Amino acid sequence: GENVEQHPSTLSVQEGDSAVIKCTYSDSASNYFPWYKQELGKRPQLIIDIRSNVGEKKDQRIAVTLNKTAKHFSLHITETQPEDSAVYFCAASNVGAAGNKLTFGGGTRVLVKP
Amino acid sequence: NAGVTQTPKFRVLKTGQSMTLLCAQDMNHEYMYWYRQDPGMGLRLIHYSVGEGTTAKGEVPDGYNVSRLKKQNFLLGLESAAPSQTSVYFCASSYMGQGGELFFGEGSRLTVL
Numbered sequence: 001g002e003n004v005e006q007h008p009s010t011l012s013v014q015e016g017d018s019a020v021i022k023c024t025y026s027d028s029a030s031n032y033f034p035w036y037k038q039e040l041g042k043r044p045q046l047i048i049d050i051r052s053n054v055g056e057k058k059d060q061r062i063a064v065t066l067n068k069t070a071k072h073f074s075l076h077i078t079e080t081q082p083e084d085s086a087v088y089f090c091a092a093s094n095v096g097a098a099g100n101k102l103t104f105g106g107g108t109r110v111l112v113k114p
Numbered sequence: 115n116a117g118v119t120q121t122p123k124f125r126v127l128k129t130g131q132s133m134t135l136l137c138a139q140d141m142n143h144e145y146m147y148w149y150r151q152d153p154g155m156g157l158r159l160i161h162y163s164v165g166e167g168t169t170a171k172g173e174v175p176d177g178y179n180v181s182r183l184k185k186q187n188f189l190l191g192l193e194s195a196a197p198s199q200t201s202v203y204f205c206a207s208s209y210m211g212q213g214g215e216l217f218f219g220e221g222s223r224l225t226v227l
Contacts (some may be wrong), residue, residue: 036216101159105156106155107156
C-alpha cells in the first residue's frame with residue numbers, strides 16, 4: 001500500500017518568515033495530494049490540494065508543489081502569522097481506486113513565534 | 115447543517131470492555147471513514163465504507179468492527195478494548211470519488227485502562 005513520509009516533525013519560524021513542509025510518497029499510482037491543517041483540539045480541515053496533472057497550485061499565502069518523478073510534494077507558507085500555528089498533514093490517494101482512501105503523513109507541528 | 119458529528123466525545127474504558135462510537139453525517143455523502151490519531155503517526159485508516167451496507171478494511175483494522183446500516187451513520191465498535199486502542203478517533207465523510215474533500219467530525223478521545 002501507499003506510504004507517506006513527512007518532514008520535519010516540528011518547525012518553529014519567526015512571524016513573517018516562510019515555512020516549508022516536505023512529503024514523499026511511495027505509490028506511483030497516487031494522483032491526489034491534499035494538505036490538512038489541525039488547530040489544537042480541533043478537527044483536521046482541508047487547506048489546499050493538488051492533482052497529479054498540475055505541478056504547482058497557489059492560494060493566497062499557501063502554495064503546494066508536486067514532483068511526480070521524484071514522488072514528493074511540498075507545502076509552502078509565506079509571511080507566516082500566529083494563526084498559522086497548527087499541525088499540518090500531507091496525504092496521498094489514488095482517486096481511481098474504490099473508496100478514495102487517503103494515506104496521511106505523520107504531521108508537522110508548526111509554531112509561529114511573534 | 116451539522117456536518118459530521120461523533121458521539122461520545124470522551125470515554126474511559128477498562129481493558130476487555132466493549133463500546134461503540136457513532137458517526138452521523140447530514141451531507142448525503144456516499145463515503146465514510148474511521149481514522150485513529152496517535153502522536154507522531156498522523157491519521158491511520160481503520161475501516162471505511164463506500165456506501166450503505168458496505169464496509170472495508172483500512173490500514174489498521176484489527177480489534178475493530180464497523181457497520182453502515184444507514185447511509186448517514188457509520189458505527190465503530192471495539193469488542194474487547196485494549197490499552198493499545200487508547201487514541202483519538204476521527205470519523206470523516208466525502209462525496210463519492212474524484213479526490214473529494216474529507217469532512218471530519220470533532221473527534222472522540224478514548225482511554226483504555
